[in-house]
Amino acid sequence: xxxxxxxxxxxxxxxxxxxxxxxxxxxxxxxxxxxxxxxxxxxxxxxxxxxxxxxxxxxxxxxxxxxxxxxxxxxxxxxxxxxxxxxxxxxxxx
Numbered sequence: 377x378x379x380x381x382x383x384x385x386x387x388x389x390x391x392x393x394x395x396x397x398x399x400x401x402x403x404x405x406x407x408x409x410x411x412x413x414x415x416x417x418x419x420x421x422x423x424x425x426x427x428x429x430x431x432x433x434x435x436x437x438x439x440x441x442x443x444x445x446x447x448x449x450x451x452x453x454x455x456x457x458x459x460x461x462x463x464x465x466x467x468x469x470x
Contacts, residue, residue, distance in 0.1 A: 406445050409443070414432075
C-alpha cells in the first residue's frame, strides 16, 4: 500500500478581513484631546475664575495645535469658529 502524503491545512483569512483590518476594533472608545498651554497660571487664578472671564493663553492664533488620541500625537490642527461652536481643522497628520 502506498503512503498518502498529508498536506497541512492553512487557515484562510476571509476577504473582508483583508480589506479592512480595523473592522473588529471600530467600536473601541478613544480620548481625543486638543490642548493649549496657559503659562504662569496659578491656583489663585483658578480660584478667581468666574463666568465671562477670558483666560489668555498667549498662543498665537496662527500656530498649529497638537491633536492627541489616547496621549499619542496624531495631527496638527487649527482652531476655527463654526457658528457658536469651536472646532479644529486638521492641517497635517503626524
